[in-house]
Amino acid sequence: MPHALRSPAARGAVPTARRRLLQLSAAAPLASWVASPLLAAARDDAPAFARVRPGEAGWPADAAWQQLGARLAGQLVKVRSPWPDCVAAPASAACATLFRQAKNPYFLGDEVALTQTLGWVDAWTSSPSVYAVAARNTADVAAAVDFARQHRLRLVVKGGGHSYQGTSNARDSLLVWTRHMHDATLHDAFVPQGCAGVPPVRAVSLGAGALWAHAYDAVTTRGGGYVQGGGCMTVGVAGLVQSGGFGSFSKAFGLAAAGLLEAEVVTADGITRIANACTHPDLFWGLKGGGGGSLGVVTRLTLRVHELPETFGAVNFTVRAASPAAFRRLIALMLDFYARSLINPNWGEQVRLRPGHVMSVAMVFQGLRRAQAVEAWQPFLDALARAPQDFSVDFAPLKIVATSARTFWAPTLMKRALGFISRDDRAGAPEGNVFWPGDQGQAGQVLHGYQSAWLPADLLQHARRPALCDALFAATRHWGVSLHFNKGLAGAPPEVLAAARDTAMNPAVLGAFALVICGAGEQPAYPGVAGHEPDVDLARRETGQIAAAMDELRKLVPQPGSYVSESNYFEPGWQQSFWGANYERLLAVKHRYDPQGLFFVHHGVGSERWSDDGFTRLD
Template identity: 55%
Template sequence: MHRRDLLKAALTLPLLPWALSPTVARAWEAGPAVAGLRSRVRPGDAGWPTSTQWNQLKDAVGGRLQALHSPFEACSAQNAACQEALAQIKNPYYLGDQPALTQTSGWADAWTSHPSAYAVAAETTQDVVAAVNFARRHHLRLVVKGGGHSYQGTSAAPDSLLIWTRHMNAVSLHDAFVPQGGEGREAPVPAVSVQSGAMWIDAYNAVTTRGGRYVQGGGCTTVGVAGLVQSGGFGSFSKNFGSASGNLLEAEVVTADGKVRVVNQHQDPELFWGIKGGGGGSLGVVTRLTLRTHDLPDTFGAVFGAIKADSDEAYRALLAFTMRFYRDALFNPHWGEQIQFRGNNIVKLSMVFQGLSQQQAEQVWTPYLAAVRARHDWHIQDDVKVLALPARHFWDADFFRAHFPDAIVPDRREGAPREHMVWAGDEGQVGQFIHGYRSGWLPQSLLDERQLDRLSNAMFDASRRWGFSLHFNKGLAGAPADAIARSRDTAMNPGAMDAFALMITGGESDPAFPGMPGAEPNLDKARKDKAAIDRCADALLGVAPGAGSYVSESDYFEGDWQASFWGANYPRLATAKRRYDPDGLFFVRHGVGSEGWSEDGFTRLRQNA
């Protein structure tokens, strides 16, 4: 039996009292009694709140309750909202400002972007408390949206109440932060507090561009801070600084009982541990996070280019050579991001580095480029460029406007903050309709000389099916010991600590929001693409049996998601869920405790409820 199958057998349905694991069954029975709620209510059901009750909620949140409708509803040339949406469809800042839209428009045979029925546009923690209490009292399906970047469609749901935290985006720096309850027990550290609606560009602008320090966050500037931390949180430089969740010091959380809890390693430590990589929206609504900040390196930089092989055999050799070069020269805290491998026999370099000068980075790559030039059947397809810049300017939109304008796409709407930009390479994801997606962590043992040819052969076989990339910053093997230790003390799958990279393969097409003119996705092509994507992933992961998957970047159809996303940590997460949300108010498909509910989160499946 494969390791993954063993984990699946051990962890499947851990919240159900008839699960095979006696330990998990006892943990379930030890919890408080479960209410008799069999299903949540929808519009038109007898229990759906009356207009008077909705108005009471509206009053409680200062008028910030709104009924949601997609701008593509009844779309026409005369509909100004629809025309604006069409004009801004590739602007992630616009999409994030629309509570009725999502950053991804859907996934073939999985989900389609449909707005919630109502949204509380929260501006304070008390707004969140009012929404949580209202949803609990009226048995509503509750959804939480900050950045809204969920590939899985978890930031919206038809017939639900949405807690939308976009306007809770304050960022404040601390020279010497001590978590509550840690006074006299912990040394103060520099930190940053970020409200849950902030995007990473907001945090980077405050911490790095203006503050001259570093906070570990996401690579995409429009990702929400809270969502990334709760899912684990990898960024371009995680190989040095660890995961975002590993750098969390404290959080403010509204739990299912409507209580506001300040959690850290001293107060509600199991809830604190659970939100560090346990997945967003399953244990409570995070309203504020405080993260450790670090000394800023002198430089950040990037290496871009592409190498092409003239034949399949030459490409097979190029893959083996590239992976040996990675192991010997790049498998260390200085390097992150990715190399892409394609069926046209191209290796595309998209690497970043920290703490090296441009000259030092160029010296690292000199042997690689010399070897490429020495072979008649390898060629430099796109010039390999090494660029370094002062680290303080890495997220400085004005600096890029002046020096590298083609590298960024700013939010061009009138009145948009000048710092709001997205990397040009990320623009293709905006509004995407996903055809298929897979990921898996590759253990560092595959870089051993006895295993490396096996790895490169599997990579070649995978590239014949579909393109894929290795994201080296999303595997923490090779990171400093303290960064690994902080990241290990999270709910994320422990396999990430021993992985040298996260393999990602996927495919998508243009935005296809329901009602959007001319946006019917080609489902036949999407299904063919998915089959090829699956063959690619299966070919590569054949050398990594039991490899876990990163919850934020994973297959919607993951069959053994408990083991894949959280591994041996899942029973502990399930216990935290049982303690802090015994009635299952917070539901996320393939989130902690979701086994007890139908796919849409409306009907309880567990017996004896």
């Protein structure tokens, strides 16, 4: 999911004291990693690799770029951002159109210079590469990797472009843009290369530029199967799998990474490798949750296809509590109900605790009939009804709905009419360019602050539940929090847990009942565009409130772990937070396949060897 650090002048906007505090806060957790034998070996053995910027000695001459363009048969693009024109003429019709289009995730994805998130205040601003390779195939990707290695360029990879951390864009770089590599091929009996004797399984092969909306269309709507992917339909397939990847039904079908059967990947030496459990198994393991952009450029993924449940469904309603005391009681009721009835493979998605003593329920279910879902929720609704002086319930037009699983992602007329699904509004846009209306808030956003933490299931034990309730209530005194139940695997079947254990994800996810998220932002906005600039003062205030809210929960779980794709840009001790005990093994994979550090992303495997701009080597 865009890495473009600001210019030196813009980076100076970060208060010096705060920047120093961030550096100091990260220093202690980093010490153990710096001292690790594997990292020491990576430092000692790898030859120096100093990247170059435009205008510096070693930057490719025009003739070199022309040779690359000829090799790519026209797929080398000189990138130009539309934002400078908007900065120059903020009141123009063209600028107004750009800000309107920035709310369409498909428009953003189809523009080589743009990313889904436009920045993070005091961290990064979405900025284009100098050149981009609009890759059509693996050979194009290999050509870009070779060119970047030979000329010592900063290399960036973008598929869906959803990175909150800014890892899919960077100034002064060469971009590998995989958007046009989006083929989908279904297999009735797939056996990974080199794995003779392994029982064949149903699978789907997807190009690195495929989005989950298109994957679900191919596998579910047209193919009648299920592939574990992301909840947001405009997220890229390759990025989600490499980050671990959660979908609405992860408690039933597991991590997206755990469903990976085989990957085609171009490594730093420009060689195209097939990685699976039998061929390059170490690289294969690292790609399953080790984070995108650190180990190579994935060009194709083959994922397991599961049997499709008969039904999918959703539960949506809002509860307003009359007082702080009633809100705390409401949180307690929800935790009791969840621990008793919902921590199982049938249920996923989230409950939000919002300012004003409001709880929003946005849950989904699979494999149940509507009547069964109603029966499951009735005890909770009855408890609310018994206290009308404390709770008022606002139901959506259809509070509990069920549908054929095969049409869940299909843009049917009824779903469009009821506002359940939205479509790409550009003339001539493909029929399958759809997204959930609730995800439109991510399009064109500028983040103010964002943190996440896994909450272990033992907090739901009867004796510990009151403390969890108190911590959640205390957190809401500072900021709203969301409990994403599908992003913790406690309650999943044993085979799902076993498959997740064989990924690079932080093992904390195995015993977590939910990922708690606090975030804030605005949209759309862009620095320097008069009338549309990010509100820096507000962002800093909200960042402090988010930190205070999460600190309440960390009193219960001091080192909870965090999901790499939905985490704090300034995460201290990110190696432990994102990958836990798996980080040293990931370093070994990094050292084997990219010893010079060609691939760099913020807080990616091995990135502690580089300054935050990716150009200055620290060792």
